[in-house]
Amino acid sequence: xxxxxxxxxxxxxxxGVLSRLGEVARGEGRRALLVxxxxxxxxxxxxxxxxxxxxxxxxxxxxxxxVEPNPRLSSVIxxxxxxxxxxxxxxxxxxxxxxxxxxxxxxxxxxxxxxxWEMMVHSPTGIxxxxxxxxxxxxxxLAATGSEMNKGAVITNEQxxxxxxxxxxxxxxxxxxxxxxxxxxxxxxxxxxxxxxxxTHVTEGYFNGVDGTPVQDRFAExxxxxxxxxxxxxxxxxxxxxxxxxxxWASVVALNGWVQAGAGVAGFPVHMIEHTISAIHDVAHxxxxxxxxxxxxxxxxxxxxxxxxQFARRVFGLESSDPLxxxxxxxxxxxxxxxxxxxxxxxxxxxxxxxxxxxxxxxTLQAIHDETGRLPxxxxxxxxxxxxxxxxxx
Amino acid sequence: xxxxxxxxxxxxxxxGVLSRLGEVARGEGRRALLVxxxxxxxxxxxxxxxxxxxxxxxxxxxxxxxVEPNPRLSSVIxxxxxxxxxxxxxxxxxxxxxxxxxxxxxxxxxxxxxxxWEMMVHSPTGIxxxxxxxxxxxxxxLAATGSEMNKGAVITNEQxxxxxxxxxxxxxxxxxxxxxxxxxxxxxxxxxxxxxxxxTHVTEGYFNGVDGTPVQDRFAExxxxxxxxxxxxxxxxxxxxxxxxxxxWASVVALNGWVQAGAGVAGFPVHMIEHTISAIHDVAHxxxxxxxxxxxxxxxxxxxxxxxxQFARRVFGLESSDPLxxxxxxxxxxxxxxxxxxxxxxxxxxxxxxxxxxxxxxxTLQAIHDETGRLPxxxxxxxxxxxxxxxxxx
Numbered sequence: 063x064x065x066x067x068x069x070x071x072x073x074x075x076x077x078g079v080l081s082r083l084g085e086v087a088r089g090e091g092r093r094a095l096l097v098x099x100x101x102x103x104x105x106x107x108x109x110x111x112x113x114x115x116x117x118x119x120x121x122x123x124x125x126x127x128x129v130e131p132n133p134r135l136s137s138v139i140x141x142x143x144x145x146x147x148x149x150x151x152x153x154x155x156x157x158x159x160x161x162x163x164x165x166x167x168x169x170x171x172x173x174x175x176x177x178x179w180e181m182m183v184h185s186p187t188g189i190x191x192x193x194x195x196x197x198x199x200x201x202x203x204l205a206a207t208g209s210e211m212n213k214g215a216v217i218t219n220e221q222x223x224x225x226x227x228x229x230x231x232x233x234x235x236x237x238x239x240x241x242x243x244x245x246x247x248x249x250x251x252x253x254x255x256x257x258x259x260x261x262t263h264v265t266e267g268y269f270n271g272v273d274g275t276p277v278q279d280r281f282a283e284x285x286x287x288x289x290x291x292x293x294x295x296x297x298x299x300x301x302x303x304x305x306x307x308x309x310x311w312a313s314v315v316a317l318n319g320w321v322q323a324g325a326g327v328a329g330f331p332v333h334m335i336e337h338t339i340s341a342i343h344d345v346a347h348x349x350x351x352x353x354x355x356x357x358x359x360x361x362x363x364x365x366x367x368x369x370x371x372q373f374a375r376r377v378f379g380l381e382s383s384d385p386l387x388x389x390x391x392x393x394x395x396x397x398x399x400x401x402x403x404x405x406x407x408x409x410x411x412x413x414x415x416x417x418x419x420x421x422x423x424x425x426t427l428q429a430i431h432d433e434t435g436r437l438p439x440x441x442x443x444x445x446x447x448x449x450x451x452x453x454x455x456x
Numbered sequence: 457x458x459x460x461x462x463x464x465x466x467x468x469x470x471x472g473v474l475s476r477l478g479e480v481a482r483g484e485g486r487r488a489l490l491v492x493x494x495x496x497x498x499x500x501x502x503x504x505x506x507x508x509x510x511x512x513x514x515x516x517x518x519x520x521x522x523v524e525p526n527p528r529l530s531s532v533i534x535x536x537x538x539x540x541x542x543x544x545x546x547x548x549x550x551x552x553x554x555x556x557x558x559x560x561x562x563x564x565x566x567x568x569x570x571x572x573w574e575m576m577v578h579s580p581t582g583i584x585x586x587x588x589x590x591x592x593x594x595x596x597x598l599a600a601t602g603s604e605m606n607k608g609a610v611i612t613n614e615q616x617x618x619x620x621x622x623x624x625x626x627x628x629x630x631x632x633x634x635x636x637x638x639x640x641x642x643x644x645x646x647x648x649x650x651x652x653x654x655x656t657h658v659t660e661g662y663f664n665g666v667d668g669t670p671v672q673d674r675f676a677e678x679x680x681x682x683x684x685x686x687x688x689x690x691x692x693x694x695x696x697x698x699x700x701x702x703x704x705w706a707s708v709v710a711l712n713g714w715v716q717a718g719a720g721v722a723g724f725p726v727h728m729i730e731h732t733i734s735a736i737h738d739v740a741h742x743x744x745x746x747x748x749x750x751x752x753x754x755x756x757x758x759x760x761x762x763x764x765x766q767f768a769r770r771v772f773g774l775e776s777s778d779p780l781x782x783x784x785x786x787x788x789x790x791x792x793x794x795x796x797x798x799x800x801x802x803x804x805x806x807x808x809x810x811x812x813x814x815x816x817x818x819x820t821l822q823a824i825h826d827e828t829g830r831l832p833x834x835x836x837x838x839x840x841x842x843x844x845x846x847x848x849x850x
Contacts, residue, residue, distance in 0.1 A: 276702060
């Protein structure tokens with residue numbers, strides 16, 4: 063183990079903490095770009111409460127709404143231009159992962175010279191990371207991406223039909239104001255997709271990290287076990303605040319770096335494949351992950367059965383003298399769990415007929431620019447292997 | 457769950473990272489107070505390597521050595537005065553928990569008006585927290601206290617024979633440079649005490665936190681399981697770098713707040729009792745904990761058998777239809793583990809005959825200043841209960 067870790071975000075967690083938004087924002091700026099998505103926060107009154115809290119604290123609000131699912135680069139640029147024109151000194155994201163990711167990148171684009179796509183990992187001309195951003199406050203309304211307390215953001219370039227991500231220290235939010243009561247109105251399907259998303263964040267690190275990270279293994283298993291215990295309750299009864307809080311806390315720690323610290327994760331292959339699919343088809347990210355993850359796990363388990371047998375043993379209590387049998391049974395159980403909470407687990411469940419599988423594989427590898435021509439992960443996979451695993455997911 | 461969390465410390469972890477001290481320090485200051493303890497870092501060459509790295513980077517060194525185990529307020533004040541006289545703009549701690557705690561408080565005393573004991577929880581005149589400190593860099597040479605990446609410090613007032621602690625945001629180190637190779641020369645007994653210390657940090661939160669924190673439960677169990685797997689290897693073969701690294705990483709996460717976030721821990725009763733004992737007898741902190749913790753656990757398990765049965769089940773794989781039986785067997789297993797790695801588990805093993813037990817109980821409660829007259833924890837315990845549990849530890 064040889065690594066660095068720093069996450070400076072101040073987390074404020076608890077039902078009702080939305081009411082502290084004004085006070086918290088006042089510590090960071092005077093004029094906030096308030097970024098939202100498709101309108102649900104306006105319909106359910108959350109937007110009005112946020113604005114009231116901000117105005118009461120003397121923080122002016124410049125609203126930017128309409129960030130789409132799988133947020134587009136053009137929206138990010140429009141938001142940044144609005145922040146500049148309105149001389150905002152603070153960006154507040156009120157929404158799900160798309161809103162948070164878009165808002166974080168807007169905060170950096172304000173100071174970024176040139177084409178913002180160059181800050182993305184998939185930049186064809188090489189990555190030029192942003193080094194400065196407006197202060198960011200995240201207020202998630204969905205338990206899923208963990209974007210509220212990390213330095214990452216995923217953006218779609220609608221012109222090139224690519225979905226890519228940026229990781230930069232200046233994107234750490236100053237404050238993550240995490241109020242699980244805001245997720246009470248999330249419908250069952252979106253709730254289930256969020257559970258799948260958070261579990262997938264953890265499985266990516268668990269299966270693609272270096273050997274010999276026992277603390278991280280236990281942390282990962284702990285997040286998965288908690289999500290599997292409380293996720294179904296949140297899906298079943300959206301008004302169960304306790305379940306909402308447990309799922310949301312699990313989603314925060316799933317990707318704030320605590321689980322992955324020191325794990326030396328080789329890649330997020332399931333995310334990479336899913337990003338290609340959702341860039342083309344605009345499916346919900348968590349739903350796409352539910353299709354890709356079990357398929358990827360089956361392929362990887364054949365290569366590293368011991369690792370997947372540990373997962374099967376510790377998460378599902380399975381035992382077998384044959385690690386591969388145990389490993390494969392673990393994947394079946396995981397897939398059953400996803401089905402039980404209402405996630406799709408096949409391309410056909412997403413309404414996709416599989417005719418573009420070769421394109422998914424090819425474009426996933428193209429986006430990565432990896433000189434080996436393989437998708438980073440354990441194991442690194444070739445185009446043929448990606449095609450094969452996606453065929454099994456039809 | 458309703459809580460705030462922020463830990464801004466930058467962690468650099470890995471065998472050999474001591475060589476980066478100069479480069480890292482250069483980012484924080486130009487003239488460092490370099491705080492060390494009883495001389496082992498001078499004998500084994502670590503001090504010379506640290507100084508060489510600092511001087512090469514152009515950071516001047518003002519050495520302060522001789523911080524004692526259970527570091528004294530007078531030493532802290534002397535160090536702070538030296539830093540002032542020498543115009544240091546940075547404090548570097550190179551040593552174990554005592555050195556780190558003393559150095560952190562020195563960094564704050566530099567800016568603190570009046571009696572530094574007033575920053576301590578046990579201040580008889582009320583707590584006056586420090587709000588400013590010199591930048592702090594910690595370089596632990598022992599895996600135990602976790603002080604390298606948190607905002608706490610424990611100091612002994614030798615005049616009043618009290619041991620107390622301070623928790624203040626300005627005490628977060630800027631950088632924790634954690635090099636497990638520095639722990640290769642720690643003797644077996646100190647290694648074992650460190651393992652006990654780190655496990656106790658976790659059990660305090662686990663047994664004294666609020667109900668309904670499943671992620672934190674799993675994290676705590678993960679740290680304990682890792683320490684129980686790798687601790688004996690580090691005790692057995694001090695040169696086992698892998699074991700040293702695993703134990704040290706476990707010690708960092710045991711008290712950097714990740715395990716306790718949201719757990720609403722009511723108190724650290726085992727630490728409070730041990731602090732009284734080590735303030736009077738100057739025993740090693742980890743050794744004192746090994747005596748007090750199982751005794752406290754037995755007393756608490758009688759009140760909350762289900763909680764301790766969960767510990768027994770998840771950590772030791774025990775099952776029983778009677779939670780109290782399961783709980784008590786878990787404590788026996790834990791005590792057996794401590795004995796196996798060479799920790800004392802009775803007051804007599806520390807050379808103490810038990811004649812001062814009533815004083816330990818009385819002074820522990822006096823130090824707490826709790827208006828209920830009970831030691832905070834689950835359950836909160838009266839003086840009579842403390843006496844009874846300590847008698848069982850004779």
